[in-house]
Each structure stands twice: as C-alpha cells, then as structure tokens.
Amino acid sequence: MNYLTLDREALLQAHTELQRQFDHFCTMGLSLNMARGKPSPEQLDLSAAFLNPPPSVCSPGGVDGRNYSVLEDLPEMRRWFADLLGLSAESILLGGNSSLNLMYDSLCRLLLFGKLGSTPWCRLEKVKWLCPSPGYDRHFAVTEHLGFELITVPMTPEGPDMDLVERLVAGDAAIKGIWCVPLYANPQGACYSDETVERLAAMETAAEDFTILWDNAYGVHHVYEPVALLDILEACARAGHADRVFYYFSTSKISFPGAGVSMMAMSPANRREAVAHMTVQTIGPDKLNQLRLMAVLPTPADVEAHMKLQADRMLRPRFDIVLEALERELGGTGLAEWISPRGGYFVAVDTLEGCAARTVALAGQAGVVMTGAGATFPYKKDPRDSNIRVAPSYPTLEELRTAMSLFCVCVKLAGVEKLLEGCA
Amino acid sequence: MNYLTLDREALLQAHTELQRQFDHFCTMGLSLNMARGKPSPEQLDLSAAFLNPPPSVCSPGGVDGRNYSVLEDLPEMRRWFADLLGLSAESILLGGNSSLNLMYDSLCRLLLFGKLGSTPWCRLEKVKWLCPSPGYDRHFAVTEHLGFELITVPMTPEGPDMDLVERLVAGDAAIKGIWCVPLYANPQGACYSDETVERLAAMETAAEDFTILWDNAYGVHHVYEPVALLDILEACARAGHADRVFYYFSTSKISFPGAGVSMMAMSPANRREAVAHMTVQTIGPDKLNQLRLMAVLPTPADVEAHMKLQADRMLRPRFDIVLEALERELGGTGLAEWISPRGGYFVAVDTLEGCAARTVALAGQAGVVMTGAGATFPYKKDPRDSNIRVAPSYPTLEELRTAMSLFCVCVKLAGVEKLLEGCA
Numbered sequence: 001m002n003y004l005t006l007d008r009e010a011l012l013q014a015h016t017e018l019q020r021q022f023d024h025f026c027t028m029g030l031s032l033n034m035a036r037g038k039p040s041p042e043q044l045d046l047s048a049a050f051l052n053p054p055p056s057v058c059s060p061g062g063v064d065g066r067n068y069s070v071l072e073d074l075p076e077m078r079r080w081f082a083d084l085l086g087l088s089a090e091s092i093l094l095g096g097n098s099s100l101n102l103m104y105d106s107l108c109r110l111l112l113f114g115k116l117g118s119t120p121w122c123r124l125e126k127v128k129w130l131c132p133s134p135g136y137d138r139h140f141a142v143t144e145h146l147g148f149e150l151i152t153v154p155m156t157p158e159g160p161d162m163d164l165v166e167r168l169v170a171g172d173a174a175i176k177g178i179w180c181v182p183l184y185a186n187p188q189g190a191c192y193s194d195e196t197v198e199r200l201a202a203m204e205t206a207a208e209d210f211t212i213l214w215d216n217a218y219g220v221h222h223v224y225e226p227v228a229l230l231d232i233l234e235a236c237a238r239a240g241h242a243d244r245v246f247y248y249f250s251t252s253k254i255s256f257p258g259a260g261v262s263m264m265a266m267s268p269a270n271r272r273e274a275v276a277h278m279t280v281q282t283i284g285p286d287k288l289n290q291l292r293l294m295a296v297l298p299t300p301a302d303v304e305a306h307m308k309l310q311a312d313r314m315l316r317p318r319f320d321i322v323l324e325a326l327e328r329e330l331g332g333t334g335l336a337e338w339i340s341p342r343g344g345y346f347v348a349v350d351t352l353e354g355c356a357a358r359t360v361a362l363a364g365q366a367g368v369v370m371t372g373a374g375a376t377f378p379y380k381k382d383p384r385d386s387n388i389r390v391a392p393s394y395p396t397l398e399e400l401r402t403a404m405s406l407f408c409v410c411v412k413l414a415g416v417e418k419l420l421e422g423c424a
Numbered sequence: 425m426n427y428l429t430l431d432r433e434a435l436l437q438a439h440t441e442l443q444r445q446f447d448h449f450c451t452m453g454l455s456l457n458m459a460r461g462k463p464s465p466e467q468l469d470l471s472a473a474f475l476n477p478p479p480s481v482c483s484p485g486g487v488d489g490r491n492y493s494v495l496e497d498l499p500e501m502r503r504w505f506a507d508l509l510g511l512s513a514e515s516i517l518l519g520g521n522s523s524l525n526l527m528y529d530s531l532c533r534l535l536l537f538g539k540l541g542s543t544p545w546c547r548l549e550k551v552k553w554l555c556p557s558p559g560y561d562r563h564f565a566v567t568e569h570l571g572f573e574l575i576t577v578p579m580t581p582e583g584p585d586m587d588l589v590e591r592l593v594a595g596d597a598a599i600k601g602i603w604c605v606p607l608y609a610n611p612q613g614a615c616y617s618d619e620t621v622e623r624l625a626a627m628e629t630a631a632e633d634f635t636i637l638w639d640n641a642y643g644v645h646h647v648y649e650p651v652a653l654l655d656i657l658e659a660c661a662r663a664g665h666a667d668r669v670f671y672y673f674s675t676s677k678i679s680f681p682g683a684g685v686s687m688m689a690m691s692p693a694n695r696r697e698a699v700a701h702m703t704v705q706t707i708g709p710d711k712l713n714q715l716r717l718m719a720v721l722p723t724p725a726d727v728e729a730h731m732k733l734q735a736d737r738m739l740r741p742r743f744d745i746v747l748e749a750l751e752r753e754l755g756g757t758g759l760a761e762w763i764s765p766r767g768g769y770f771v772a773v774d775t776l777e778g779c780a781a782r783t784v785a786l787a788g789q790a791g792v793v794m795t796g797a798g799a800t801f802p803y804k805k806d807p808r809d810s811n812i813r814v815a816p817s818y819p820t821l822e823e824l825r826t827a828m829s830l831f832c833v834c835v836k837l838a839g840v841e842k843l844l845e846g847c848a
Contacts, residue, residue, distance in 0.1 A: 036492070044481075044490045051712070053475040057468075066468045066680040068460070096520045101706040108532050112546065112570070122536060122546045138704075145704040146536070256490040259712045280562075280569040282525040286710070288475070288683045 003415060004334035008423040011416055018413040022362065025406045030367030032403045037186070037345035038394045039257060043314040046306075050255040054291035065287035071279050077290040081263045084300045085219055085249060086231060088265075093274055094285045095262035099250035102264050103213055104142050106246050109277050110176070110211065111146060116243060116269055118209040121176060130168065130178035132160035134348055134376030134387045136186040139179045139215065150378035151175070155188060157339055159196035166203045173206035177213060183229050184218040187348035187376050187389035189341020191227045201235035201244070212236075212245040218344040219249055220307050223315045227342050233265060242267040251293060253345070254303060261290055315345075318392040321400050322347050329408035335415035347390045348376065355414040356385045362410040368403045427839060428758035432847040435840055442837040446786065449830045454791030456827045461610070461769035462818045463681060467738040470730075474679040478715035489711035495703050501714040505687045508724045509643055509673060510655060512689075517698055518709045519686035523674035526688050527637055528566050530670050533701050534600075534635065535570060540667060540693055542633040545600060554592065554602035556584035558772055558800030558811045560610040563603045563639065574802035575599070579612060581763055583620035590627045597630035601637060607653050608642040611772040611800050611813035613765020615651045625659035625668070636660075636669040642768040643673055644731050647739045651766050657689060666691040675717060677769070678727060685714055739769075742816040745824050746771050753832035759839035771814045772800065779838040780809045786834040792827045 006014065057065050059074045072078070072093070082089040095102040114120040121127050129148040131140050132155050144150055151168065154161045159182070169175050180200070182192040192200075200212060214232050236244045243266075251260035266274065297303045323340050326349065330336040337350045351359055356373035363370050371389040374382040390407070392400055430438065481489050483498045496502070496517065506513035519526040535546040545551050553572040555564055556579050568574055575592065578585045583606070593599050604624070606616040616624075624636060638656050660668045667690075675684035690698065721727045747764050750773065754760040761774045775783055780797035787794050795813040798806040814831070816824055 038492050041488060041491070044488070047490070051477040051481070053477070057475070064465060064468070066471070066683065067465070068462050068676075068681040097710045098706045098708075104705040108536065112532065112535060120546075122544075138707075141704050145701070252492075256712065257492040258708055259490065259710045277569070280565050281528040282522045283562075284522075284682055286521045286683045286713070288680065289710070289713075 002332055002334045003412070003419060006419070008420070011420050011423065015413070015416045015420065018409055018416060021409045022366065022413055025366040025409065028367070028402075030402065030406065032367065032395055032399050033369045034391050034395065034400075034403055034407075035369045035371045036394065037391050039253065040314060040394050040396070043310060043393070044256065046309055046313065047255050049296045050292055052292065052295070054288060054295050057288070057291070059287070059291065063287065065291045068283050069287065071275060071282065071284045073284055074287050074290050076294060077261065078263070080294055081249065084303055085216070087233065087247070091233060091265040091267070091271060092263050093265075093271060093278065094290070095264065096285050097252070097259055097262065097289070099215065099217070099248045099252070099262035099264070100138060100142070102262055103139075103215065103246075103248055105281075106213070106264070106274075107142065107146055109274070110209070113277065115209040115211065116273060124174070126174050128172065128175045130160070130165060130175060131378045132179065132185075133378060134187050134382075134389070135179060136181060136215070137371075137375040137380070139213075140378050143179070144379065148176075152378050152383070153178075155185065155190055157190050159190060159192035162196055162199045166199065169203060169205040169207070169210060171206060175205070176207050176209065177211035180212055180214050181217055182214060182232070183216060183227060184221060184341055184344025186217070186344065187346040187371075187387070188339050189344050189346065189348070190339065191342070192229065194230045197230040197232055197235050201232060201241060202239040210244060214245050214247045216247060216249050218253075220303060221253060221345070222307065222343040223311050223319050224342045233267070237267070243270050246270065254297070254306065255293055259289065261285070261293055315393060317397055318400055319347070321397060322390055322392045322404055325401070325404035325408055329405070330411060333412065333415070336411050345391060345393050347392065349388045349390060349411065350386045351388060351411055352415045352418050353384045353386050355411070355418050356382060356388050358414040358417065359388060359410045362413060363407055366406050366410070368406055370407070426756055426758045427836070427843060430843070432844070435844050435847065439837070439840045439844065442833055442840060445833045446790065446837055449790040449833065452791070452826075454826065454830070456791065456819055456823050457793045458815050458819065458824075458827055458831075459793045459795045460818065461815050463677065464738060464818050464820070467734060467817065468680065470733055470737065471679055473720045474716055476716065476719070478712060478719050481712070481715070483711070483715065487711065489715045492707050493711065495699060495706065495708045497708055498711050498714050500718060501685065502687070504718055505673065508727055509640070511657065511671070515657060515689040515691070515695060516687050517689075517695060517702070518714070519688065520709050521676070521683055521686065521713070523639065523641070523672045523676070523686035523688070524562060524566070526672055526686055527563075527639065527670075529705075530637070530688070530698075531566065531570055533698070534633070537701065539633040539635065540697060548598070550598050552596065552599045554584070554589060554599060555802045556603065556609075557802060558611050558806075558813070559603060560605060560639070561795075561799040561804070563637075564802050567603070568803065572600075576802050576807070577602075579609065579614055581614050583609075583614060583616035586620055586623045590623065593627060593629040593631070593634060595630060599629075600631050600633065601635035603637055603639070605639050605641055606656070607640060607651060608645060608765055608768025610641070610768065611770040611811070612763050613768050613770065613772070614763065615766070616653065618654045621654040621656055621659050625656060625665060626663040634668060638669050638671045640671060640673050642677075644727060645677060645769070646731065646767040647735050647743050648766045657691070661691070667694050670694065678721070678730065679717055683713065685709070685717055739817060741821055742824055743771070745821060746814055746816045746828055749825070749828035749832055753829070754835060757836065757839070760835050769815060769817050771816065773812045773814060773835065774810045775812065775835055776839045776842050777808045777810050779835070779842050780806060780812050782838040782841065783812060783831075783834045786837060787831055790830050790834070792830055794831070
C-alpha cells in the first residue's frame with residue numbers, strides 16, 4: 001500500500017490501525033537497544049581465543065613484548081596489516097586500542113604543527129572540513145570539537161557527491177580535508193567506486209595541505225559478497241598527491257572492541273613527520289596485545305575465515321532480519337527508502353522529510369532505543385529530519401525481530417501523521 | 425686518594441695506571457647497556473601472572489571488558505588506583521599503556537583549548553616551562569617539542585630549588601608550568617619534602633593557569649625503606665589552587681613496561697574538562713588489560729608484596745652493586761658526587777665539571793653504553809657537563825659489576841685528564 005496516494009479518510013483509518021499496533025508494543029515492556037554498533041556478547045564469544053596469553057612473549061624478530069622498545073614495534077604487526085589490507089608495511093604506524101584516537105591525534109598535530117612545513121592550522125582564521133552525510137557521528141564530533149566549520153556533502157551510493165566536492169575544494173583554501181569511510185560507510189553502507197577514489201586522489205585543492213582522513217573501519221567486514229576497494233594511497237601517489245591521505249584501520253571489530261590494535265598508513269614524508277611527533281608522545285603501543293592477536297590469526301586467510309564466521313553466525317542473520325522487515329513492512333509504502341548494505345555494521349533508513357525525530361521518539365516510548373535522529377549529520381542536525389541509523393549487531397535475533405517490527409510501525413505512524421498534517 | 429690534592433707528577437702516574445686499567449677493559453669485548461630504565465627479563469618473569477586471561481571478561485560491576493563502553497570504565501580500576509595511592513576515585517581518569525602519552529595529551533589540550541576558560545596556549549607569544557634538572561629527558565623532550573622555552577631549575581635533595589621557583593613563577597606570566605617527579609626523581613632519586621610540596625601548592629603564580637605536571641612514576645617503587653610523600657592534590661586544594669596540578673601514574677613498572685595501565689588524577693573542574701575532551705578523542709581504554717591487572721593484584725597489599733619482591737630480588741641487589749662500587753672506587757677521590765637513592769630506577773653521578781661527556785665516551789669505547797651526557801638537562805645540554813645517569817635495572821648482576829668497575833675507571837680517567845689540563 002502506497003500511503004502517498006491515500007486520501008484523508010484512508011489515512012485516518014490507517015492511523016487508527018497503526019496507533020493500535022503501536023499501543024500494543026507499548027504494553028510489551030520492551031527494553032531493547034539498536035543505537036550503537038556494538039557486537040553482541042555471542043559475537044565476542046567467537047573471539048575467545050584472543051584472551052589467551054601469547055605463545056611466546058618475544059616476537060619472531062626477538063623483541064620482548066613485555067618490555068619497553070620503540071614506537072615502530074612490532075614490525076611483524078605492521079607486516080600483518082600490510083598483508084591483510086594490501087598496503088606496504090613501510091607505510092604503517094601502529095597505535096593503541098583506538099583508531100579514532102589516531103585520527104584525533106593526527107588532527108591535533110595538523111593544528112599544532114601543520115603538515116610538511118605548512119602553517120599550523122591553529123594559526124589560521126578558519127578551518128573548514130567536508131563531512132559526507134549521512135556519516136559517522138564520532139567523526140563529525142572530532143572536527144566540531146577541534147573548532148572546524150563542518151560542511152555537509154551529500155552521500156551517493158558510490159561515495160560523496162564528487163562534483164560538489166571538487167567544486168568546493170578547488171575554490172576555498174580554508175577547506176582542509178574530508179572524512180571518508182570508503183567501504184560499507186556508516187550508516188548507509190555505501191561503497192566508494194573506483195571513480196570516486198580516483199577523483200578524490202586527483203582533484204585540485206586550493207589548500208596545499210588538504211587531507212583525506214580515510215577511515216577504512218569496515219575494510220574486511222563483509223556481510224555478503226565482498227566489495228572491492230581501490231587503493232587510495234597508490235591512487236594519490238599516482239596523481240602526484242602522495243601526502244594527501246591518512247589511512248586508518250583497527251581490529252576492534254575483528255578481535256575485541258576497545259581492546260584491538262589500531263594502525264595508520266601514509267606516504268613516506270607523512271610517516272617520517274608522524275614518527276618524529278609520536279616518538280615524543282609515547283614509548284610505543286602495547287606489543288603483548290599485538291602478539292595475542294597475531295597468534296590467533298597469523299595470516300590474512302585466518303582473518304578472512306574469522307570474519308566469515310562472524311558474518312555467517314552473527315551479522316548476516318541480523319542484516320537479513322532488518323532488510324526483510326524493511327522490505328515487508330515498508331516496501332512500496334512510499335514512507336521510507338534505504339540502501340541494502342553488503343557489509344559493515346549499519347542500515348540507514350530515510351523516512352519522509354520531517355519524520356526521523358518523531359520515529360525515534362515513538363520507538364523510544366515503546367522501549368527501543370535508536371541512534372538519535374540527526375546524529376548522522378554535522379552538528380547532529382539532519383536538514384531533512386529524515387535519516388535514521390539502525391544498528392542491528394547487539395540484540396539477539398528474537399529481540400531484533402521485535403524491535404524491527406516496532407520500528408516499521410513507528411516509521412509508518414510518523415509518516416501518516418505527517419501526511420495528515422498536509423491534508424489539514 | 426683525593427686526586428684534587430695531587431701534583432702534576434702524581435697525576436701523570438695515576439693517569440698511566442688508569443689508562444692501563446681502561447685498556448684492559450677494552451680488550452674484554454664488553455657489550456653492556458646501562459642507558460635506559462628498563463627492567464631486566466628476569467624482573468619481568470616475576471610478572472608472568474599478568475599474562476593470564478582475566479578470570480572473567482566482565483567487571484564486578486557488570487561491564488563487558490571485551491566490548492565498547494565509556495571513557496571512564498572501569499570504575500573498579502579507578503578505585504584500585506585510588507586505594508593504592510591515597511587518592512579519591514572520583515579524581516581519576518584512566519588511560520592506555522603510557523602515562524607519558526597522557527601528559528603529552530594534557531599539554532596538547534592546554535595548547536588547543538586552554539584551561540578552564542584561559543586563553544589557549546597556542547595563541548600566546550611564548551610559553552615557558554620550568555625543568556628541575558637533572559631530570560627526565562623524555563619530559564623535557566615533550567615540552568621542547570611543543571615549542572615551550574625550557575628554564576632549568578636546579579634540583580636539591582628535597583626537590584627543586586623552591587626559592588628560585590617561587591621567584592620565577594611570581595614574576596613571569598609566560599611561565600605556565602613545571603615538571604615534577606616527586607618521589608625518587610629521575611635521575612638522582614631525590615624525594616620532595618613536605619615543605620617543597622606545600623610551597624609548590626601555595627606559591628603565587630603570575631599565570632592563572634599555571635600547571636604542575638606531577639609524574640609520580642615511582643610512587644610505589646621503593647628499593648629500600650619507603651619514603652613518604654605529601655598529597656599534592658590535597659595540598660593544592662587547601663591552598664586555594666585546586667586546579668593547579670595534574671597527577672600521573674602508571675603500572676608500567678608494576679606489571680609490564682609498555683603494557684601497563686596509566687591514569688591521571690585532578691580536581692573536579694579539571695576532570696570535567698578532560699572528560700569533555702577525551703570523550704571525543706577515544707572510546708575508552710583497554711578494559712581487558714585492567715581486568716588482567718586487578719586479577720593478579722587485587723589489593724594495595726598485593727601490590728606492595730609484588731614491589732617488595734621486585735626490590736628484594738632484582739633492584740636492591742643492583743642498587744647495592746652500584747652504590748658500593750661508587751663508594752669503593754670514587755669515595756674520597758674528589759672526582760665524583762652522588763646521592764644514594766632510596767627507590768626508583770636510577771643513580772646519578774656528578775663528575776668534575778667538564779668530564780661527563782668524556783666519561784660516557786670512554787665507557788662507550790670499552791663497550792658499555794650509558795645514557796648520553798647532557799640528557800638529564802633541557803635541550804640535552806648540561807651546563808656543567810657533569811651529570812651522568814646510571815640505569816642499573818637491565819644488566820645481570822655480573823654484567824653490572826663489570827660495567828660499574830669500568831664506569832668508575834672512566835670517571836677517574838676523565839677526571840685526571842681534566843686535572844692535568846689545569847696543570848699544563
């Protein structure tokens with residue numbers, strides 16, 4: 001039933017029925033959470049082996065993982081990431097348990113020191129930053145917190161609207177960079193096409209030190225058939241902009257969230273500069289955690305098998321539930337649109353304009369916590385009040401079925417309310 | 425034999441004999457390292473239990489240590505530090521594996537955001553920083569790297585020269601803070617007296633946002649009888665300067681260097697501000713590492729017993745060797761002075777003026793690496809070229825005996841060379 005074609009009377013009738021369904025959910029005393037991309041406890045149980053002590057406290061190269069060493073240790077861990085992601089081990093620096101922290105620190109360094117001789121950004125009148133949206137709230141929070149002006153760029157199924165990006169960066173030297181989640185982008189699951197990657201690498205930017213923060217958070221987190229991604233570091237180098245991109249990744253959603261190993265990759269010049277700064281900042285990352293990780297998953301094939309297990313047993317069943325519910329309950333209603341992601345942790349639903357906040361509020365009333373409406377946009381303000389992020393990884397299958405049924409009722413109820421306003 | 429009283433002929437004779445001893449060491453093919461405060465592998469073996477998986481992946485309060493949670497987790501870990509150090513759990517924030525990183529980040533925040541409403545330091549013409557010296561090279565490196573002007577303040581056996589500190593901070597608003605290692609200070613082992621702590625807390629500073637970085641790195645690292653330390657947070661609060669001090673500590677030299685748990689403690693206002701910044705920077709510290717640590721050492725008494733074991737079996741025998749060698753070989757020679765530390769990881773030796781670099785070079789020639797001469801002063805420049813840091817923790821007892829014999833010969837040889845210059 002396409003609600004957009006209904007007349008006022010039919011809408012009133014539909015409203016009554018939807019209200020009845022909603023009231024029923026309210027009597028169920030639900031307390032469910034689809035707000036955050038947290039793995040379920042059952043999914044973490046699949047990672048139990050990462051708790052084991054490393055088979056040896058020394059690395060194959062003879063570094064004692066227990067003791068102080070140097071910033072760049074362990075070389076084997078850099079090689080591990082390189083093999084997994086198709087990068088060069090020489091491009092990689094290792095971090096602690098949080099790639100977000102590496103991104104934040106990269107930006108702090110740009111503020112305090114500039115990049116390869118450029119003026120430190122803290123000395124500039126204004127720094128602007130491109131935020132493909134909907135996007136990741138914690139990315140936007142970092143750049144907002146650091147005082148940048150956030151510029152919304154619409155997402156397409158192939159990445160940011162590159163016509164707009166190219167026009168903006170060519171014309172404004174205050175635009176210093178862009179957030180990118182190139183694979184299974186939070187929250188829609190969009191994957192950057194080869195053309196998008198090439199254009200990001202090649203485009204002319206008014207700012208000489210324009211920087212792409214390339215957060216490949218879901219680089220091996222396929223839920224269905226894997227989607228391929230072009231190598232941005234290589235593309236930038238080919239285009240003569242080798243120093244444009246910082247690449248981030250972590251094992252948070254391979255081993256344990258909050259206890260994984262993070263990394264960044266960059267050009268030789270950027271890496272030399274980062275090492276010079278980071279050597280002063282810290283004595284180096286936790287090597288025992290690196291040894292634990294590599295002992296359980298020695299090769300990329302082992303990682304692939306582990307990720308397939310997570311997908312087969314945990315994530316794909318949940319994605320299936322979400323996508324089937326959306327199709328069954330909202331398909332053809334005219335009240336919602338979505339992309340079917342092939343991986344990552346999220347599904348994003350676009351309601352009718354002006355209905356996202358109301359939908360999330362309704363779900364909350366019935367006991368299901370969703371990501372706050374607007375969270376996927378800069379300053380937490382969705383100009384169309386339309387985008388809602390669904391995070392299906394944490395609830396059990398049964399909980400998720402219930403939560404999705406409720407969610408779809410809320411989308412419809414909010415949509416019908418909106419349509420009735422238009423009839424009044 | 426007091427070399428200072430010898431005439432030229434006697435000095436020449438002494439030189440010949442010392443040169444003979446030195447040449448003998450050179451034939452031994454030594455390859456020893458007393459440069460860095462690294463625990464020995466045998467000392468780390470005493471910490472083997474920290475490698476074990478935590479008995480439960482959940483905290484007593486029910487937080488899943490494997491999953492994402494919040495910046496302030498785990499509360500039990502904050503309580504653990506509070507009980508160990510006599511702090512309030514509410515004053516503590518937890519970090520990753522590096523307290524140095526927490527200090528660096530604190531200074532970056534002061535540069536980018538200021539403190540409780542003060543002007544961000546990156547907007548100021550100049551920031552100056554007090555460096556009690558000899559001190560910790562990595563502290564000095566952080567403030568130098570961030571562009572501060574480093575001001576050397578002499579150390580006394582009771583802490584920094586407080587007459588000078590008070591005069592400097594009262595008269596110059598560009599002086600924004602001071603490094604302090606209050607217990608068994610690197611490298612001399614000086615311990616701050618109650619009076620020093622009280623004066624640091626109470627002194628009037630021209631800069632309203634003057635900040636003490638209080639790195640209590642060796643807070644429970646007693647080698648002989650424990651030395652007590654006044655509570656700086658309480659002293660500052662009593663003096664009406666609650667927001668003056670940031671307090672740091674880590675378990676790097678309790679569990680494993682590079683794989684410990686770090687923390688900082690501060691006033692309620694400072695903590696609120698730090699939480700607001702750090703919540704944007706990271707999702708939170710590695711809780712599994714916290715659980716592993718607390719499982720092995722649940723109470724302060726367990727920590728005390730563990731540190732006593734480290735001291736009894738590892739550190740005190742090494743300190744004894746160093747101090748006995750110094751006394752036996754250099755006592756009464758007039759060529760060297762030192763303080764006998766009661767804890768920590770270092771002994772500092774002051775040679776005759778102008779002899780430190782030569783002494784370290786001689787030791788290096790014979791195959792013993794010492795901390796670089798000058799490293800214990802700002803800009804790596806010891807104005808008297810006199811201070812040498814001895815780090816006895818890493819070598820075996822036998823290696824340390826040999827290295828100290830050589831070291832004392834080098835001190836004497838360099839000293840006699842210098843005295844002969846004076847006779848020329």
